[in-house]
Amino acid sequence: MTILAIETSCDETSAAVVREGRVLANAVSSQIKLHAEYGGVVPELAAREHLRNLIPVVQTALHEAGATAEQLDAVAATQGPGLPMALLVGFKAAQAIAFTLRKPFVGINHHEAHLYSPWISGNPPTADFSDFKPNLSLIVSGGHTMLVLVESELQHRVLGSTVDDAAGECFDKTGKLMGLAYPAGPDIDRLAEQGNPKAFDFPRPMLNDAGDDFSFSGLKTSVRYFLRDHPALLDDAQKIRDLCASVQAAIVEVLVTKSVRAAKRNRVRCVTASGGVTCNRALRSELARACNHEGFLLRLADKSFCTDNAAMVGVLAENKLRHGVADTSLDAEILPGMALA
């Protein structure tokens, strides 16, 4: 089975070709530079940029995969959640392609696609579910922070999510307070490497809360007040590195502790993580340390599949078709608030 998948839920225009679990191509056009000027994603600009880039990105993916449109067996696209106008561009284009080729169409939940991205690995990247284990999955990006129990393939239950800001948003907003460009996550990661994570003590929100929800806006506020009271700190490069390391340590400790605790409580011995923040090196190494300590298997999405991409959409669509899940109507509409069932 050969699938063309399209992802346009936020600020990445992506198209992938997946065949029998193998990612033959995963073309991604990032809009980061466009939105950086505004300090965050501007929905109207994102939609316009998707419109401009979608067809070239699809052509690139088909070309890289050495596939023709006629060889496609199905077409998939992200149906939600995401920015309405951005979703609309990719979803309607995918339906039109499926209609023209008279092939099945599959609408995919963006979060559900993230859940299975840690199972894509190797060269060429291949989704391998033969060693699938029930797992606790952490989805952590600029828009979402969730803990999901994945009991078996295509069966999952959301345990908790953020009640305010996402973890990536916290990286981006605290970075902005320090004068770093959007998105600040990668810069904080880099600067933190030479900083002291114990230099400043920031709160670990909801760390000791019995539930699986997160909250990151209080941490951001405490950094804001801290900088209001210590403005001179931003004139000292080493102090900025210490600040980055301290903020990062607070975010990472909450994510790691709550993930491992939820895995234990739900009696699963495997943890997976995906989403843009999973690129963070401290998060990757602390998850590895904690899982090693518990004797858990850890599967982190490859960095190229952490940020939004169509490969994970194609992999999930193929898995669904293989499991006999019905395809999606060509009249179906986008679902910007689509929940992870």
Ligand code: KG4
């Ligand atoms: O998954 P993604 O590309 O887009 C969505 O938000 O859906 O994630 C982007 C987020 C941004 O908040 C960015 O700052 C964060 O991921 N991020 C990182 C790192 N790389 C990306 N945060 C911390 N450390 C990183 N290395």
Ligand code: ZN
């Ligand atoms: Zn995402």
